[in-house]
Amino acid sequence: xxxxxxxxxxxxxxxxxxxxxxxxxxxxxxxxxxxxxxxxxxxxxxxxxxxxxxxxxxxxxxxxxxxxxxxxxxxxxxxxxxxxxxxxxxxxxxxxxxxxxxxxxxxxxxxxxxxxxxxxxxxxxxxx
Numbered sequence: 607x608x609x610x611x612x613x614x615x616x617x618x619x620x621x622x623x624x625x626x627x628x629x630x631x632x633x634x635x636x637x638x639x640x641x642x643x644x645x646x647x648x649x650x651x652x653x654x655x656x657x658x659x660x661x662x663x664x665x666x667x668x669x670x671x672x673x674x675x676x677x678x679x680x681x682x683x684x685x686x687x688x689x690x691x692x693x694x695x696x697x698x699x700x701x702x703x704x705x706x707x708x709x710x711x712x713x714x715x716x717x718x719x720x721x722x723x724x725x726x727x728x729x730x731x732x733x734x
Contacts, residue, residue: 652699653720653722653725656696656705656707656720656722657707657718657719657720657727658718659693659694659696660684660687660693660707660708660709660718660720661709661716661717661718663687663692663693663709664682664687664692664709664711664716664718665716666692667682667686667687667690667692668680668682668711671690675711677713677714679710679711679712679713680710680711681708681709681710681711681734682708682709682711683707683708683734684696684705684706684707684708685706696720696722698722698723698725700723700724701723703723705720705721705722705723706720706721706722706732707719707720707721707722707727707730708734710734719731719734
């Protein structure tokens, strides 16, 4: 520092260093605390994958076991799919407990319903 105070060059360098430190801090905070920001949808993709897997397995099951189903209705449980080896064991990523679910087949349309920990597909009925 001279008798005229800070120069423009020194001020720009200090500003650059502060901006860089702020940027690095923001990245570290985002990496370490992202679970607080998006905790609700943390496992949403996994549950969606499970629902799709139920539908795919149920289609194969119905084709093999009920080839003449036509437009009739049918409910295929997860346990039936698992016991007949059409699907792998579905485990809740949060609690490591096994999930439950079923697929409703109505007029050739397949709708999956999953219960996995705190996640439940809208319209899920535990009695099915």
